[in-house]
Amino acid sequence: MEGLYAFCVGLLTACGIFLALRGRSFSVVIGLTLLSYAVNLFLFASGRLKLNAAAVLGESEQYSDPLPQALVLTAIVIGFAMTAFAVILAMRARADLGNDHVDGTLPKPPAEAPTKSSGGNK
């Protein structure tokens, strides 16, 4: 179970970082969301993974650490708020700047494009 869990968290993180490094605000927001999911799962696991263990005393033979669950709860709430803000900001930037690139300007087309067009002029 630990191996699978760790693999999933790692995969989510990797995808999140990859998407967050991209140029368009939509993929960046998706990347941030994936990253925050990964963080939440990771925080949850920091209290050790256990089977058949409730976080409430007296409900089961063994109990799991309640603190990470409280932390995750707070982190989820904050993460949602921040993602919502990022989405709204991305929409505002799209409206203000006229494109959805995070730098506010679309990058110049690759270097071969002008040579192609000059080739066409010949």
Next chain:
Amino acid sequence: MQHLSIFPVLIPLLFGAIMLLPPISRDLQSQRVASMVGTLFLMISAAFLLYHVDSEGTRLYALGGWQAPFGIVLVADRVSSLLVLLTSFLGFAVMLYAIAGRDKGGAYFHPLFMFQLMGINGAFLTGDLFNLFVFFEVLLIASYALLIHAGGKQKTQATVHYVILNLVGSSLFLFGLGILYGTLGTLNMADMAVKVGQLEGETATLAKTGALFLLVVFGLKAAMLPMHFWLPKTYAIASAPVAALFAIMTKVGAYSIFRVYTVIFGEHAGELENIATPWLWPLALLTITIGSIGVLASPSVRTLSANLVIVSSGSILACAAINSIEATSAALYYMVHSTIASAALFLLADIISRQRGQAEDRFVKSRMFSTPKLLGFGLAIAALSLIGMPPFSGFVGKIMILQATQSSVQTMWVWPLILLGSLAALVTFSRGGTTLFWRHSGSPATESEPAKNSEIAAIVLLMLAAPLLVIFGGVITEYTLQAATSLHDIQASAYDLIPGVSR
């Protein structure tokens, strides 16, 4: 007076919440009154807190009566109460400036300002690493909205970068917290400081990873070298009161570095002793270097002040890397000085740019100011103070940092960098000031608006700090030295705060 420690968090929260409710939410004038009253109360309570902490020692406030290490605690020691007072004073002065008309650009300026103050004060006071994260988020979300206040293309674009960077930073923060909780089993700073010495082998390596994750996050907030690129643009485009308030934001990062890497991972931490120093030392020096280059290249007063913020941040981090009582004391003094002086410069830059029409605050030949004497005098004091010329506070601060170097290697690196940084600031200020005030053509621009009385009052209030920090320098340095001593003393900064833990 038992609840004094929580007032700096509670007052801005209450005032901010009240200002969101009708009838105050619709009336700008009453919001202004409420803001001034709120920041005044905040300043008074912070001053009381400082007085109490200074005379009676560290105050521990257990929220809801749940004792540490399981409950959440606020810790008001000499360091945090000094910074809370600094924040409150800055908030009061900046608000005095904002009510003259800079708050009209968008809705909810006043509540957001209050929430920002609440987040900063909370981050200084908390004794719990997870609550540090929560207060970071409070101050960040307020700062996102404040940054975009009054709108415009440039602001939107800079805010996008700022928000994305900080969201990634928050994720890293949580990863670091998760690792530390998994290895240490606690997030109370004092408890962590006690437990960290027992780690060995692989667990210690894991905890080190977590701690260095946190260093990245705090470095991002403090504008440490590889993570400083967002700062000049963000600070230069923010509206004046917001930029002036942001002058304290890099100090929150620097304060967290001091708190975490001297109290938790300090000299007593066994295998994890001083883990941040090998990273902090080169990065702090490079931050000063890159900041000084930025200062030389600054085309306008606002960019110049933003780059000076980076230089001051680098100097403070260098003190953190030296990691001695003297260095921490110097850093505390320098934090107070540089926050107030750079805030004053941001506000001055705003008045300068309003009086010059299209040229704004850029260092180009333009029309004359309508009030050149007032502005020239103000800029001269701010410049002398920030460069570090006697008789103003920057001089004392820089001397303290220079004296705090311990070995010849440290001296060899810190002295030239700090002094050359001052030279760079001197060159830029003389070049810029000459252009602004002496190379003008024709009469004052007709559209220029003179500074209002409350704006001048705010700037004078901030400027007064430069000579006052020198006149009362003896008292203040004695205080910062005591604060630094208690921060480095593991008995005072950890064991005393968690009753019931065996030594």
